[in-house]
Amino acid sequence: METKTRANTFVDEIGAIPGGESIRLCIQCGTCTASCPNADKMEHTPSQLIAMARAGMRDEVLSSNAMWYCLSCYLCTVRCPRGIKITDLMHAFERISAREGLSRGRTRTPTMYRSFSNFVYSLGSLPELGFMTWFYLLTNPLRALRMIPLALSLLRHGRLSIKARRLTPEGTNQLKAIFDKAESLGGAV
Amino acid sequence: MKYYTYFPGCSASSEGGAKAYGWSSKAVSKVLDMELRELDDWNCCGSTPYSSVDELSSLCLSARNLALAEKKGLDLVTPCSSCYVMLNRTNSRLKEYPQTKAQVDEALAAGNLEYHGTVRVRHLLDVVVNDIGYDEINSKVKRNLGGLKVAPYYGCQVVRPRPSFDHPENPQSLDKLITSLGGRAVPFPLKSRCCGGSLIISEEALALGLIRKIFDSALSNGAECLITPCPLCQTNLDAYQSQVNKKFKTNFNLPVLFFTQLMGVAFGLGEEDLGLRTNIVPAERVLAKYI
Numbered sequence: 097m098e099t100k101t102r103a104n105t106f107v108d109e110i111g112a113i114p115g116g117e118s119i120r121l122c123i124q125c126g127t128c129t130a131s132c133p134n135a136d137k138m139e140h141t142p143s144q145l146i147a148m149a150r151a152g153m154r155d156e157v158l159s160s161n162a163m164w165y166c167l168s169c170y171l172c173t174v175r176c177p178r179g180i181k182i183t184d185l186m187h188a189f190e191r192i193s194a195r196e197g198l199s200r201g202r203t204r205t206p207t208m209y210r211s212f213s214n215f216v217y218s219l220g221s222l223p224e225l226g227f228m229t230w231f232y233l234l235t236n237p238l239r240a241l242r243m244i245p246l247a248l249s250l251l252r253h254g255r256l257s258i259k260a261r262r263l264t265p266e267g268t269n270q271l272k273a274i275f276d277k278a279e280s281l282g283g284a285v
Numbered sequence: 286m287k288y289y290t291y292f293p294g295c296s297a298s299s300e301g302g303a304k305a306y307g308w309s310s311k312a313v314s315k316v317l318d319m320e321l322r323e324l325d326d327w328n329c330c331g332s333t334p335y336s337s338v339d340e341l342s343s344l345c346l347s348a349r350n351l352a353l354a355e356k357k358g359l360d361l362v363t364p365c366s367s368c369y370v371m372l373n374r375t376n377s378r379l380k381e382y383p384q385t386k387a388q389v390d391e392a393l394a395a396g397n398l399e400y401h402g403t404v405r406v407r408h409l410l411d412v413v414v415n416d417i418g419y420d421e422i423n424s425k426v427k428r429n430l431g432g433l434k435v436a437p438y439y440g441c442q443v444v445r446p447r448p449s450f451d452h453p454e455n456p457q458s459l460d461k462l463i464t465s466l467g468g469r470a471v472p473f474p475l476k477s478r479c480c481g482g483s484l485i486i487s488e489e490a491l492a493l494g495l496i497r498k499i500f501d502s503a504l505s506n507g508a509e510c511l512i513t514p515c516p517l518c519q520t521n522l523d524a525y526q527s528q529v530n531k532k533f534k535t536n537f538n539l540p541v542l543f544f545t546q547l548m549g550v551a552f553g554l555g556e557e558d559l560g561l562r563t564n565i566v567p568a569e570r571v572l573a574k575y576i
Binding site for chain 2: 113114115134165168170173183187190191194203205208216217221222224228231235246249250254255257259260261264267270275276282
């Protein structure tokens with residue numbers, strides 16, 4: 097039987113998440129950080145974040161703004177010489193941070209992601225106009241005003257639909273039943 | 286005739302901001318003897334935002350689409366790079382993690398669906414260049430692009446993270462496609478670098494900086510227009526071009542087309558198929574000779 101020497105550490109928690117196992121393989125070469133278009137905007141670079149996670153600095157990692165600056169461009173992932181799925185790790189950090197409410201307002205991205213997924217949850221599709229309006233009103237109503245010229249230009253070119261795409265009533269009910277079941281299963285992180 | 290199940294995704298659907306991508310994809314496919322049969326009652330793939338807040342629900346969103354597509358028995362083709370990544374990601378998660386699969390199966394069963402993992406998810410660009418091929422594309426050209434200098438902008442997710450039909454950092458399929466239409470693909474070092482993605486909404490200043498670099502790279506090699514196989518890239522580069530100009534006091538005026546729009550121009554298709562009126566930076570100036 098396998099003996100656990102470091103039970104309940106942060107690295108175990110991450111390692112148990114699909115896509116997170118490889119965090120143990122990091123050799124701190126820094127290729128991810130050198131590849132990241134946004135590393136200079138992050139409080140901790142991707143390689144630092146991995147080192148911190150492995151050092152058990154759970155709160156520091158999860159309250160950082162770093163993973164929220166991940167663009168999901170996957171450049172780090174394809175370059176990592178150890179085959180670590182760094183983008184997946186960033187998403188895992190984001191999910192735990194969001195679930196525990198640890199993101200501390202230094203980035204608007206968690207609110208944006210949440211607005212996006214709330215719309216998809218309720219409609220099964222993403223109404224771009226509604227989503228953007230909702231997000232700007234939530235975060236900065238003044239900015240919503242500043243976005244009006246862009247919105248008008250999109251409208252003028254037929255690129256903003258007022259009407260959202262709807263699934264059939266059967267499709268809507270089916271998706272709702274699937275979501276409800278997923279929720280009752282606890283939502284794998 | 287080749288048959289595919291078609292997944293437009295929210296952006297390229299008839300209600301989406303990239304509706305011209307959907308129109309031109311269908312029109313170009315027709316010319317190439319491909320039938321794109323839209324999946325009935327599909328739902329949003331959830332994209333990166335959903336996978337960053339709730340993993341299981343995000344997988345279930347894609348799994349429902351995959352389960353519906355599996356009944357059709359054809360490859361599932363999408364023109365959207367994000368849908369492409371999300372649907373493929375779900376396929377590989379379900380294959381690699383039996384425990385995750387059991388949960389997703391249980392959730393699908395609540396909707397009277399099951400998924401056996403057999404759907405092959407493909408990007409429209411892959412299908413066009415690999416199932417149809419450059420020679421066939423070339424044979425359909427009615428208006429040779431006569432050396433038009435085009436920047437082939439792939440963006441990220443059509444080539445990453447999964448090993449797919451092209452190189453993850455120096456892809457060539459769009460380049461060869463441009464050549465087969467009679468155009469010239471300009472050297473473009475940033476051809477697969479990120480445009481900022483959805484962070485254009487939450488971190489606009491940062492994304493505008495990334496977009497600026499892409500324009501610099503394309504224009505330093507004389508591009509007259511830019512094409513892309515991603516609806517979000519197109520929107521960022523086209524709709525936000527004036528914001529880039531304002532912020533950096535630049536003078537960019539580069540038409541940004543869906544790759545299917547440029548194909549349609551070369552195939553001699555009309556505006557009702559191309560939807561060039563939906564492009565924010567007018568494309569007619571550089572395309573006047575062909576349309």
